[in-house]
Amino acid sequence: MSFMEPTGRQGVAEYRWPVEHSQFSNSRVAGVDPVLLQSFRVSARCGCFMQAARSLNIKSTQLRKQLAQLEAQLQCSLFSHSGNGFALSRDGLQLQAQLIALAHERGLPLFEQPLIRLAVAESILHDILGRDLVSLLRRNASVRLDIISLDSELSLRAISADVVVWLAGTDSPLPGPSFAISEPQRLARLDYLPHIAKRYSRVAARPDRLGDLADFMLVQWQHDRQVDAFGPWNSLVEQRLAGVVQLHSYELMLEMIRCSACIGLLPHYMSQFDRGLVALPGLFKQPMQRQVWMAVNADSRNEAEVQGIVELIHNTFNERREWFES
Structure with missing residues (x-):
C-alpha cells in the first residue's frame, strides 16, 4: 500500500490530564492531632497567621509551632512563604481539600462560643475597662461578648448579665442587680x-x-x-x-x-x-x-469564659491602682 493512499478515519482519543491523587488518605488525616488540623484549617482560611492566631485565641508563636509539628508529622511542607505573607503549597492545597471533604462528609457542626454578657457602668466602661476589652477582642476574634452600658439605676435593675460592674455608695453595694448574684466585691473607691x-x-x-x-x-x-x-x-x-x-x-x-x-x-x-x-x-x-462594685451571676459564675472576664476586670483595676489612691 502506498504511503500516500488515504485510509479510513481513525478514532480520536481525547487527551486527559493525569489525575493527581491526594497523598492524604482519610486514615492518615484521622491519625493527626485535631488541634494541629484545626490550626492549619483556620490558617488556610484566614491567609494570615496573625488573624488565625486571633481566631484561635492563641499567640502567633504557638500557632507556628503547631503548624511546624503538623508538617513534621505529615513529612511535607504545607506553606509557600513570600514576603510578609504565605500561600498554600501543593500539599497544603491537597490537605485543605481533604479536610473540607471530610467536614462535608461528616456534617461537622461549627464550634459555637458561649455568649458572655457583661454589664458595666458607662463611665467605668469608657474610662477604665474599654481599652482592655478592645485588647481582648484583638487577641481573640472568636469570642462572643455582649457588652451592656449601664447609665442609670433603672437600667441596673432591669438587665440580666453574667458579670456586672456598677457604682453605688461607699458603705453598701445597694441598689444592685435584681437577679441572683455572688457576693459583691469592692474594686475601688472613687x-x-x-x-x-x-x-x-x-x-x-x-x-x-x-x-x-x-x-x-x-x-x-x-x-x-x-x-x-x-x-x-x-x-x-x-x-x-x-x-x-x-x-x-x-x-x-x-x-x-x-x-x-x-x-x-x-x-x-x-x-x-x-x-x-x-x-x-x-x-x-x-x-x-462612690464605690465600684462587681458581682457574678450565680448561675454562670463557674463557667471558664465568665471567670476569664472576671480575671480581666481584676487585672485592670490592679494595674490602675494608683488612679484610685488619693
Whole structure:
C-alpha cells in the first residue's frame, strides 16, 4: 500500500490530564492531632497567621509551632512563604481539600462560643475597662461578648448579665442587680471633683472657691442628678439661672470639658486618664465619693469564659491602682 493512499478515519482519543491523587488518605488525616488540623484549617482560611492566631485565641508563636509539628508529622511542607505573607503549597492545597471533604462528609457542626454578657457602668466602661476589652477582642476574634452600658439605676435593675460592674455608695453595694448574684466585691473607691481643661485655665486664675465658678459654664451629666452622694454639686447646678448645660451623653460631657472651657464633675482619676484635664480641689467641704462594685451571676459564675472576664476586670483595676489612691 502506498504511503500516500488515504485510509479510513481513525478514532480520536481525547487527551486527559493525569489525575493527581491526594497523598492524604482519610486514615492518615484521622491519625493527626485535631488541634494541629484545626490550626492549619483556620490558617488556610484566614491567609494570615496573625488573624488565625486571633481566631484561635492563641499567640502567633504557638500557632507556628503547631503548624511546624503538623508538617513534621505529615513529612511535607504545607506553606509557600513570600514576603510578609504565605500561600498554600501543593500539599497544603491537597490537605485543605481533604479536610473540607471530610467536614462535608461528616456534617461537622461549627464550634459555637458561649455568649458572655457583661454589664458595666458607662463611665467605668469608657474610662477604665474599654481599652482592655478592645485588647481582648484583638487577641481573640472568636469570642462572643455582649457588652451592656449601664447609665442609670433603672437600667441596673432591669438587665440580666453574667458579670456586672456598677457604682453605688461607699458603705453598701445597694441598689444592685435584681437577679441572683455572688457576693459583691469592692474594686475601688472613687472621689469626685470638679474638673477643667488646663488650656482654658491658667494656674493663677483657676477657681479655688465656689464664688469663682460664676464666670465659668457648668456641665452636668443627667445621670449624676440622681446620685445622692453628689448633693453639693447638684445643688450648685440647680441654682444656676444661666451658664449651665445638661447632657445625656457621658462622652459628650467629657468633650465639652475638654473643648468648651466648661467645668464638670468627674472622678479624681480623670487627670490620669486625660492629662489635659485638671481637678479643682477645695471647692466643696463635703467629699463626694462612690464605690465600684462587681458581682457574678450565680448561675454562670463557674463557667471558664465568665471567670476569664472576671480575671480581666481584676487585672485592670490592679494595674490602675494608683488612679484610685488619693
